[in-house]
Amino acid sequence: MPAYSWLFEVKEYAYPGDVIINVPDQYRQGITGKIIASKEALELVAYLKSFKQIKLPDGKPTPIFLYGKEIKTEPTGTTSKLNTELDGAALYAVNCQSCHQENGEGLKGAFPPLKGSPVVLDKNPKVQLTIIMKGYNGRASEGYGIMPAVGTNNNLKPEEILAIINHERSSWGNNSRKITLLELKELYNQVKTGPIAK
Ligand code: HEC
Structure with missing residues (x-):
């Protein structure tokens, strides 16, 4: 599965309400700031979580x-x-x-x-x-x-x-x-x- 990096933003500081993703160092590709989920990423996760397990x-x-x-x-x-x-x-x-x-x-x-x-x-x-x-x-x-x-x-x-x-x-x-x-x-x-x- 490829990385969907465009669904995340890098910021120096997180603002109130930001959802910070804790990415392990080996996957950070040299990024040092805070990795923040975009609105699209949050909506996608909510959508996936709304699916029910089929029989x-x-x-x-x-x-x-x-x-x-x-x-x-x-x-x-x-x-x-x-x-x-x-x-x-x-x-x-x-x-x-x-x-x-x-x-x-x-x-x-x-x-x-x-x-x-x-x-x-x-x-x-x-x-x-x-x-x-x-x-x-x-x-x-x-x-x-x-x-x-x-x-x-x-x-x-x-x-x-x-x-x-x-x-x-x-x-x-x-x-x-x-x-x-x-x-x-x-x-x-x-x-x-x-x-x-x-
Ligand atoms: C998949 C995401 C999602 C789920 C799951 C969800 N909601 Fe919502 N809810 C929303 C969104 C988005 C809105 C705003 C819709 C709009 O007006 O554009 C909303 C709006 C509301 C509002 C209106 C709030 C206001 O002040 O305008 C109520 C009440 C509400 N939801 C209750 C519930 C309840 C209770 C449940 C569970 C039974 C639930 N929602 C499940 C996404 C969700």
Whole structure:
């Protein structure tokens, strides 16, 4: 595989938000500065990380990356709160973190922060849900890329989306109202047939 050196910049100093690549000395070809990933390199990595492992031949089990996906099912006829207990942080890690980062601050010039995002803090979660289900391109003029329809592509169930939404609403200093499963399910059906978020 050839080196894609044009996807990286060399700077004397890194600026806040720069992603520094630690290249071992034997591959630096005499470069002495900091090697910084370009926006294109970061977007490419995020895109590659969004691919899912396909089924392996010969009945081999699919290896589990990061966290296995596990849905707790309720016995019918009960109204237990099991479903709201799915681990929002783990689901966020698998589905969102490669772009928006663990600290919710995104990556400058590529992925917007969810920390302090008006969409996430909005009392009404409809736009937040629509973005997860249908993707988003409303902020292209600010230099952000296109967000794919992560929820639909990853086949996320309402219970999983609820856990992610409430994780976003209550993390990194965000302190917005939590959404109930009943409320989310109602919106989920509206959003499925409605337009993408503007
Ligand atoms: C492949 C990268 C990628 C992944 C994965 C991703 N997003 Fe995004 N997200 C983006 C980009 C890019 C934007 C900005 C799109 C635009 O408007 O141009 C965005 C925008 C958003 C916004 C709007 C923020 C604002 O203030 O405008 C929210 C909310 C959001 N994403 C939530 C999520 C959640 C929740 C997940 C996981 C279920 C997720 N995203 C997964 C790339 C991603």
